[in-house]
Amino acid sequence: MRNYDAVFFDAANTLLYPYPSVGAVYAKVAARYGVTTTADAVQAAFRRAWAEANAAADSDPVRYGVGEPDGRRFWHALVHATFAKIELPKDFEAFFDELYWLFSQPTVWRLYPECLAVLQTLRQRRYTVGVISNWDIRLLDLLHGLGLMACVQHVSISAVVGWEKPHGNIFAHALDAVGVAPVRAVHVGDSLHADVHGARQAGMQPLWLRRDDDAHCDGVPGDDEVIHDLNGVLDWLAKHDG
Numbered sequence: 001m002r003n004y005d006a007v008f009f010d011a012a013n014t015l016l017y018p019y020p021s022v023g024a025v026y027a028k029v030a031a032r033y034g035v036t037t038t039a040d041a042v043q044a045a046f047r048r049a050w051a052e053a054n055a056a057a058d059s060d061p062v063r064y065g066v067g068e069p070d071g072r073r074f075w076h077a078l079v080h081a082t083f084a085k086i087e088l089p090k091d092f093e094a095f096f097d098e099l100y101w102l103f104s105q106p107t108v109w110r111l112y113p114e115c116l117a118v119l120q121t122l123r124q125r126r127y128t129v130g131v132i133s134n135w136d137i138r139l140l141d142l143l144h145g146l147g148l149m150a151c152v153q154h155v156s157i158s159a160v161v162g163w164e165k166p167h168g169n170i171f172a173h174a175l176d177a178v179g180v181a182p183v184r185a186v187h188v189g190d191s192l193h194a195d196v197h198g199a200r201q202a203g204m205q206p207l208w209l210r211r212d213d214d215a216h217c218d219g220v221p222g223d224d225e226v227i228h229d230l231n232g233v234l235d236w237l238a239k240h241d242g
Contacts, residue, residue: 166198
């Protein structure tokens, strides 16, 4: 008899990532609107703007708001703040419209190489598979476009639920939707704060995904809860699930 019935995943930088990078896509589109810059310069500006936006919304239960208009406003402000550090494109509104549409398309995203095989294996082993993500409402169509929804039974998106990880309400929403108790669910993600601490506080078993870091994590969480790719989920379940 096994201990877990469901495995949930974060989305960005866990299942999928922007390709070739946010900076590269932004810079390529910006060139059509009169801005000459580099992918690295835009990536650095984006990271600064992202950090500033996160700091400003630290107490906000959902940065992207609820519904499409709120999410669009968030990204409009973030893209504007990014290019204000470089150069604002001519006809910024048309530029933003193109970017906003583009990032809803699977062409600028990639799944991690092991992603589909791991999710398919979990489904074959009769685990419920879900996604719990801090994202705007475009995520569901994106997951369909990338072929993930054949393996995923439920998606909880912060801009739909109205709460963002690490708040317990978004985890509770996902668990209620699939009818699984917290103690019988695993959550996998790359954020120590949102995914690990959030899932633990919700009563779930967290696994911290650290793809580019082979170092120990100073016991927070324990080394046994750290994986370095999604195959680590299968390895962890093989050891801990009955």
